[in-house]
Amino acid sequence: xxxxxxxxxxxxxxxxxxxxxxxxxxxxxxxxxxxxxxxxxxxxxxxxxxxxxxxxxxxxxxxxxxxxxxxxxxxxxxxxxxxxxxxxxxxxxxxxxxxxxxxxxxxxxxxxxxxxxxxxxxxxxxxxxxxxxxxxxxxxxxxxxxxxxxxxxxxxxxxxxxxxxxxxxxxxxxxxxxxxxxxxxxxxxxxxxxxxxxxxxxxxxxxxxxxxxxxxxxxxxxxxxxxxxxxxxxxxxxxxxxxxxxxxxxxxxxxxxxxxxxxxxxxxxxxxxxxxxxxxxxxxxxxxxxxxxxxxxxxxxxxxxxxxxxxxxxxxxxxxxxxxxxxxxxxxx
Amino acid sequence: xxxxxxxxxxxxxxxxxxxxxxxxxxxxxxxxxxxxxxxxxxxxxxxxxxxxxxxxxxxxxxxxxxxxxxxxxxxxxxxxxxxxxxxxxxxxxxxxxxxxxxxxxxxxxxxxxxxxxxxxxxxxxxxxxxxxxxxxxxxxxxxxxxxxxxxxxxxxxxxxxxxxxxxxxxxxxxxxxxxxxxxxxxxxxxxxxxxxxxxxxxxxxxxxxxxxxxxxxxxxxxxxxxxxxxxxxxxxxxxxxxxxxxxxxxxxxxxxxxxxxxxxxxxxxxxxxxxxxxxxxxxxxxxxxxxxxxxxxxxxxxxxxxxxxxxxxxxxxxxxxxxxxxxxxxxxxxxxxxxxxxxxxxxxxxxxxxxxxxxxxxxxxxxxxx
Numbered sequence: 001x002x003x004x005x006x007x008x009x010x011x012x013x014x015x016x017x018x019x020x021x022x023x024x025x026x027x028x029x030x031x032x033x034x035x036x037x038x039x040x041x042x043x044x045x046x047x048x049x050x051x052x053x054x055x056x057x058x059x060x061x062x063x064x065x066x067x068x069x070x071x072x073x074x075x076x077x078x079x080x081x082x083x084x085x086x087x088x089x090x091x092x093x094x095x096x097x098x099x100x101x102x103x104x105x106x107x108x109x110x111x112x113x114x115x116x117x118x119x120x121x122x123x124x125x126x127x128x129x130x131x132x133x134x135x136x137x138x139x140x141x142x143x144x145x146x147x148x149x150x151x152x153x154x155x156x157x158x159x160x161x162x163x164x165x166x167x168x169x170x171x172x173x174x175x176x177x178x179x180x181x182x183x184x185x186x187x188x189x190x191x192x193x194x195x196x197x198x199x200x201x202x203x204x205x206x207x208x209x210x211x212x213x214x215x216x217x218x219x220x221x222x223x224x225x226x227x228x229x230x231x232x233x234x235x236x237x238x239x240x241x242x243x244x245x246x247x248x249x250x251x252x253x254x255x256x257x258x259x260x261x262x263x264x265x266x267x268x269x270x271x272x273x274x275x276x277x278x279x280x281x282x283x284x285x286x287x288x289x290x291x292x293x294x295x296x297x298x299x300x301x302x303x304x305x306x307x308x309x310x311x312x313x314x315x316x317x318x319x320x321x322x323x324x325x326x327x328x329x330x331x332x333x
Numbered sequence: 334x335x336x337x338x339x340x341x342x343x344x345x346x347x348x349x350x351x352x353x354x355x356x357x358x359x360x361x362x363x364x365x366x367x368x369x370x371x372x373x374x375x376x377x378x379x380x381x382x383x384x385x386x387x388x389x390x391x392x393x394x395x396x397x398x399x400x401x402x403x404x405x406x407x408x409x410x411x412x413x414x415x416x417x418x419x420x421x422x423x424x425x426x427x428x429x430x431x432x433x434x435x436x437x438x439x440x441x442x443x444x445x446x447x448x449x450x451x452x453x454x455x456x457x458x459x460x461x462x463x464x465x466x467x468x469x470x471x472x473x474x475x476x477x478x479x480x481x482x483x484x485x486x487x488x489x490x491x492x493x494x495x496x497x498x499x500x501x502x503x504x505x506x507x508x509x510x511x512x513x514x515x516x517x518x519x520x521x522x523x524x525x526x527x528x529x530x531x532x533x534x535x536x537x538x539x540x541x542x543x544x545x546x547x548x549x550x551x552x553x554x555x556x557x558x559x560x561x562x563x564x565x566x567x568x569x570x571x572x573x574x575x576x577x578x579x580x581x582x583x584x585x586x587x588x589x590x591x592x593x594x595x596x597x598x599x600x601x602x603x604x605x606x607x608x609x610x611x612x613x614x615x616x617x618x619x620x621x622x623x624x625x626x627x628x629x630x631x632x633x634x635x636x637x638x639x640x641x642x643x644x645x646x647x648x649x650x651x652x653x654x655x656x657x658x659x660x661x662x663x664x665x666x667x668x669x670x671x672x673x674x675x676x677x678x679x680x681x682x683x684x685x686x687x688x689x690x691x692x693x694x695x696x697x698x699x700x701x702x703x
Contacts, residue, residue: 002589014414028624028631029629032631035635039638047477047481048644064458066480067476067477067480067484069477074610080505083505084505086643086646086660086674087639087643087644087645087646088643088644093503095501098501099500100501100502100503101500101501101502101503102502102503102504102505103503103504103506104504104506104509105504105505105506105508105509106506106509106510106645106667107382107643109511111644113497113498116497116498116500116502117493117497120493120496120497120500121493124488124493126484126487126488127484127487128480128483128484130482130487131484131486131487132466132486133467133468133483133486134465134468135467135468135470135479135483136469136470137469137470137471137472138445138470138471138472139471140471140472140473141472141473142473143473144449144473145642156631158697163623167619167623171618174544175682188388249537249540249619251355253548255355258355258358258359258362261359261362261363265366265370268371269370277370298449300447320658
């Protein structure tokens with residue numbers, strides 16, 4: 001049986017290799033990891049962005065650079081032009097002997113307080129050297145946003161894995177090869193599993209590569225693998241349901257699009273919504289994988305909670321499978 | 334005329350397809366999620382863990398201004414979990430901040446390590462004006478933020494805060510409106526739901542028609558290939574416009590500037606659909622094209638980060654087409670939005686969209702009928 005299943009997987013792999021898809025699957029997580037590594041430090045490196053007039057007060061520019069990202073511009077008109085652009089930049093504008101803070105007006109509320117505080121520090125002659133404060137660090141180097149991006153890209157891989165299964169099945173249907181399995185010695189269940197292997201490979205390989213290349217090598221790999229493996233259950237369910245239910249790749253593409261919403265919703269609920277509203281996302285398997293992966297990436301996870309989260313995903317997937325089973329069976333007939 | 338006929342025929346066909354209803358269902362889901370599950374104003378509440386090691390009188394002096402901001406003016410006793418044990422701590426909760434007062438330094442360190450609060454400090458001293466601050470940071474905080482921690486307590490914090498609040502602040506546009514949490518989510522959602530997915534969907538359309546031999550049939554009809562391609566683009570534009578307007582009307586009512594929305598939406602949908610066509614022209618089926626489309630979609634999602642974190646906007650992100658769409662949608666739904674920006678973005682989408690469409694057409698003319 002295993003040999004037959006492997007033959008089906010080999011056929012999928014061969015078809016997809018022929019069509020350059022494997023190259024994309026192999027390269028994409030590496031490129032995304034590099035992109036995340038490049039993006040994440042930039043997002044984390046400043047408190048606020050400031051703009052000052054060049055040559056007005058060199059000392060102030062040097063002083064403020066300790067607290068904010070500072071750019072200099074040739075005159076006040078240039079400052080106004082810079083502030084007027086779309087991002088959040090505040091200008092410190094000379095006004096006689098004094099200064100004022102110039103903002104566009106649409107910045108995140110309260111952000112201008114950073115600029116007014118920094119200006120006050122400078123005007124009051126406060127120096128870091130005079131500080132008695134002590135900073136103890138836990139020596140964590142991975143910024144939260146990097147963790148968030150890795151987690152989201154991993155979920156994205158799971159959806160795309162499902163999409164790949166769906167496309168493979170629809171193409172089999174269009175080639176009229178799916179009915180032929182009834183005439184072969186392989187069972188339907190084995191066929192289902194074999195067709196899933198290529199779709200499982202994408203999230204498995206993609207997630208591992210992403211985690212390794214983004215520098216999370218020291219995590220508990222056992223816990224991470226449990227979560228990655230259960231997230232492939234989502235890929236299989238999505239792939240089979242969409243693949244067998246839909247007659248064309250067009251419809252499947254539309255249906256998979258709908259999966260992005262619970263995925264985005266699960267992240268939004270976990271990150272932004274208060275404790276009392278968390279139940280809203282309990283039915284979404286992505287919510288549990290997101291929480292589990294987040295704990296593992298923050299080196300906070302323990303086996304108890306990881307297995308519990310994994311169990312929730314398995315239960316939701318079983319319930320979804322039982323609901324969708326008649327459709328899957330019918331699709332195979 | 335032939336184009337109109339092709340378009341109406343395609344529209345009728347798609348309205349009978351499953352995909353059309355998925356789009357409507359998707360719009361309904363987005364509306365429900367936004368209106369039911371996302372509060373109008375999500376407050377970003379930060380947590381701070383402090384341990385106050387000082388005489389009771391000094392502690393009272395320290396706590397008093399914090400307590401004046403507390404929601405009910407009273408300290409609450411709550412439990413925090415550490416190593417599976419619950420420990421009682423004092424809580425001062427204001428509208429945007431929760432300050433937990435922890436009585437043991439080891440617990441403060443362990444909890445700060447576990448819970449990663451936005452700030453954590455051990456504060457000691459016998460004189461309120463000469464307190465010593467020891468911060469516990471995670472390690473990923475920027476050097477600039479650490480410098481702020483170092484300097485902020487050199488002088489009395491209340492005096493500095495007063496001086497800072499008296500600084501003159503001038504806004505270039507005082508009438509600028511702020512979007513609430515629900516409305517803020519719209520630009521990114523509309524971009525991904527509509528225009529960007531158009532790229533994927535149109536490729537699927539083309540491959541389907543190619544597989545069913547519809548495209549080859551064009552070789553023997555009076556219609557030209559460009560008319561067929563344009564009819565597909567127009568169908569996508571129609572569906573995108575309908576769903577975008579439905580979502581906007583439900584969430585914003587008549588507050589959005591619909592003229593700006595349509596000025597932005599049509600050229601951008603045209604551009605993304607043309608891009609989808611052009612990408613599709615390099616492949617023979619969706620499995621082949623999947624990698625390229627997947628790649629583009631991931632890259633196109635990056636401007637959403639710049640949208641939600643406005644202090645981060647590197648130059649390269651402006652070369653991604655979704656940047657102008659997200660920012661343009663924001664201008665379209667905000668009061669006194671920047672019409673100049675929307676017109677510029679529309680012009681760019683239209684111009685680049687025409688070029689991309691011509692490129693796609695020339696490739697399809699060579700390959701479709703082959």
